[in-house]
Amino acid sequence: MTQPPGPRAYHPDDHAALSDICVRTADNGGDSRHLYPDPELMPSIFATPYAYLEPDLTFVIDDGTGRAVGYILGTADTAQFVTAFRKRWLPLVEERFPEPDGPARTPSEEMIALLHNPERMIVPEVAAHPAHLHIDLLPAWQRKGYGRALMRTFLAALRAKGVGAVHLSMLTANTPARAFYDRLGFTEIDVPDPGPVTYLGRSTTPDL
Numbered sequence: 001m002t003q004p005p006g007p008r009a010y011h012p013d014d015h016a017a018l019s020d021i022c023v024r025t026a027d028n029g030g031d032s033r034h035l036y037p038d039p040e041l042m043p044s045i046f047a048t049p050y051a052y053l054e055p056d057l058t059f060v061i062d063d064g065t066g067r068a069v070g071y072i073l074g075t076a077d078t079a080q081f082v083t084a085f086r087k088r089w090l091p092l093v094e095e096r097f098p099e100p101d102g103p104a105r106t107p108s109e110e111m112i113a114l115l116h117n118p119e120r121m122i123v124p125e126v127a128a129h130p131a132h133l134h135i136d137l138l139p140a141w142q143r144k145g146y147g148r149a150l151m152r153t154f155l156a157a158l159r160a161k162g163v164g165a166v167h168l169s170m171l172t173a174n175t176p177a178r179a180f181y182d183r184l185g186f187t188e189i190d191v192p193d194p195g196p197v198t199y200l201g202r203s204t205t206p207d208l
């Protein structure tokens with residue numbers, strides 16, 4: 001029986017859909033398959049470790065038939081997540097994605113270097129926003145209110161854990177994403193020399 005589309009808790013059966021959504025949105029919001037031949041690479045950095053380590057903070061948009069077409073996921077405590085990523089997640093994927101020997105020569109090697117450096121997530125300037133998140137929706141499901149619904153669900157889950165603020169990092173060039181976050185009350189956090197990304201943060205207050 002079908003249900004109206006909307007947010008729900010992640011289930012392990014959503015794993016393949018979670019990975020697919022990540023791949024199809026990982027190139028500045030677009031499909032990344034032309035950049036990263038291995039379809040598990042980008043999910044192994046930006047999606048599946050969160051579902052594995054903190055499933056209670058992983059939510060999806062269900063299209064009404066049980067299929068996930070978008071997700072929001074993250075952690076309540078970035079520092080603790082980094083420790084868990086290195087100790088519990090990296091050993092599961094490092095054989096498939098061994099650390100590059102020397103400077104990265106391809107887009108995939110650049111991403112694999114990030115995979116092996118979870119400590120990059122610890123940025124002193126965002127310490128007042130201890131949680132962080134990633135949110136992605138397939139293009140056909142964007143600009144229909146589902147991103148806001150996911151964010152509302154995620155912020156409520158953080159509040160239930162006693163977390164007062166959350167941050168995210170986004171490619172500065174992704175101007176549609178920045179407009180979306182601005183509408184949801186995120187503001188820029190000043191981080192010196194952030195490279196190609198911008199850091200944004202907001203409280204978890206229920207004002208969406």
